[in-house]
Amino acid sequence: MDELIISRRSVLKFAAASLVSGAAHRLYADSNKPNENFGKEKTMEINIFAGAYENGQYTLPELPYDYDALEPLYDQETVRIHHNKHHAKYVKGLNDALSKLEQARKENDYTHIQAISNALAFNGSGHVLHTLFWHSMKPGGNGGKIPNDFKTALDESFGSSDAALKQFAAASKAVESNGWGILAYEPIAQKLLILQCEKHQNLTIWGVVPVLVCDVWEHAHYLKFQNDRAKWVDNFMQLANWDFASQRLEEAKNCAMAIRR
Numbered sequence: 001m002d003e004l005i006i007s008r009r010s011v012l013k014f015a016a017a018s019l020v021s022g023a024a025h026r027l028y029a030d031s032n033k034p035n036e037n038f039g040k041e042k043t044m045e046i047n048i049f050a051g052a053y054e055n056g057q058y059t060l061p062e063l064p065y066d067y068d069a070l071e072p073l074y075d076q077e078t079v080r081i082h083h084n085k086h087h088a089k090y091v092k093g094l095n096d097a098l099s100k101l102e103q104a105r106k107e108n109d110y111t112h113i114q115a116i117s118n119a120l121a122f123n124g125s126g127h128v129l130h131t132l133f134w135h136s137m138k139p140g141g142n143g144g145k146i147p148n149d150f151k152t153a154l155d156e157s158f159g160s161s162d163a164a165l166k167q168f169a170a171a172s173k174a175v176e177s178n179g180w181g182i183l184a185y186e187p188i189a190q191k192l193l194i195l196q197c198e199k200h201q202n203l204t205i206w207g208v209v210p211v212l213v214c215d216v217w218e219h220a221h222y223l224k225f226q227n228d229r230a231k232w233v234d235n236f237m238q239l240a241n242w243d244f245a246s247q248r249l250e251e252a253k254n255c256a257m258a259i260r261r
């Protein structure tokens with residue numbers, strides 16, 4: 001079942017956000033276009049997981065911008081299929097895995113526990129990463145601007161923000177087969193690090209909080225870029241939403257502090 005699953009409450013939340021920003025159907029403004037609301041989105045309370053889980057079921061959240069909003073760097077057709085086919089499939093797979101586990105408990109039959117557990121990790125991680133992915137980009141990117149606090153965090157963790165960006169792009173381009181480049185906060189050392197994730201769930205470190213993610217699965221780029229993954233990653237870097245990454249880092253730090261107490 002590949003149909004679009006968008007919760008009613010998700011639509012209402014985004015409608016409310018649109019009313020606040022004055023930009024119908026858009027949470028993020030295009031920084032390359034004159035917009036009286038540009039910059040205000042950073043101060044908005046953005047709940048990125050709004051619409052990702054409703055009434056006991058995982059659901060497909062609405063995009064924070066229109067399907068064509070990332071043109072010409074990311075084409076409308078790929079964004080549409082990526083969202084309402086591929087991301088939706090992970091949502092369904094996650095719900096199906098949980099349903100099968102519930103059935104297994106009822107029947108006390110764990111014959112297929114390995115396959116179901118695998119499906120749970122794969123689809124669950126796919127849902128989380130795609131939800132983060134849509135916010136990891138914004139129309140026009142940040143115009144190349146990185147918030148000062150976040151730039152300082154990159155400097156402290158990687159030596160320089162320039163080195164951090166180069167490592168992130170290189171790691172994303174070099175993922176073996178399908179996977180992700182992930183910039184994440186590691187709560188023990190309390191620093192940022194860059195991971196090369198395979199599929200959606202492999203090669204991670206438990207406890208890290210992703211703050212910016214780049215999807216390098218073929219379905220993320222093949223319609224427009226074919227096998228030129230490097231070109232897609234270069235375009236993603238121009239769309240990167242550093243305001244979002246900065247917000248995620250602050251949330252990750254607060255969460256880590258609460259856990260460490």
Ligand SMILES: [Fe+2]
Nearest residue numbers: 086215217220
């Ligand atoms: Fe994807």
